[in-house]
Amino acid sequence: MKVKLDIVTGFLGSGKSVFINNIIAETITNDEKVVVIQLEDGETKIRKDxxxxKTFMYDDEICKLDSFINNTIEESNCTRIIIEYNGTESFEELQYTLSIHNTRKKYKINDIYFIADANVIESYILNMGDFIIPALESSNLILINNCFDKKEDKINEIISLIKKINLNGHILKCENNEDIGNTIMKSNLFSKKRIKRLYMNIRGERN
Structure with a gap:
């Protein structure tokens, strides 16, 4: 059985590590071994408790990430991998690296999460679309963070812009980093025993 690989992407400071900490806390089971591979070193760390x-920092070329993942699977015997990916890097390059020679891989891409900062996501889409749009298009779930000081009309404007890029991805909104865990729990998209399948993804229903 192939290891399930999740990707959490978004720009530095958007709340990716906080999101990862919360989905691990909400979904990990006793028989799981999880590896988090971080491709950036942000302010928030993955919890050590x-x-x-296990958490690894990866600072080599993206084209070599596939080999690193396969070696990590062999050495750790993990059942699940979460990649934290910087939104300023090419998401298409990451997708290509993870998809080539797919039949020989020990893992398969499971779900993709995009963490957006409500303060800057619109300007980033307009000015850095080459980086953001491929990631948004591929995401099963988009979490809009830092909505605490935004009027409802502004949030709806952001949601409308995102839906023009990804009509089928599920969208959540939260006040700030401290609200991410509560937002995840209230969404009912995750259960304590295991991650529920997110059937709303743009690639259609998965097995």
Whole structure:
């Protein structure tokens, strides 16, 4: 059985590490071994009190990430991998690296999450679309963070812009980093025993 690989992407400071900490806390089971591979070193760290969770920093070329993942699977015997990916890097390059020679891989892409900062996501889409749009298009779930000081009309404007790029991805909104965990729990998209399948993704229903 191939290892499930999740990707959490978005720009530095958007709340990716906080999101990862919360989905691990909400979904990990006793029989799981989780590896988090971080491709950036942000302010928030992955919690060290998790049992059966290992964290690695990866600072080599993206084209070599596939080999690193396969070696990590062999050495750690993990059942699940979460990649934290910087939104300023090419998402298409990451997709290509993870998809080539797919039949020989020990893992498969499971779900893709995009963490957006409500303060800057619109300007980033308009000015850095080459980086953001491929990631948004591929995401199963988009979390709009830092909505605490935004009027409802502004949030709806952001949601409308995102839906023009990804009509089928599920969209959540939260006040700030401290609200991410509560937002995840209230969404009912995740259960304590295992991650529920997100059937709303743009690639259609998965097995």
């Amino acid at each position: 998790f049992i059966n969770v």
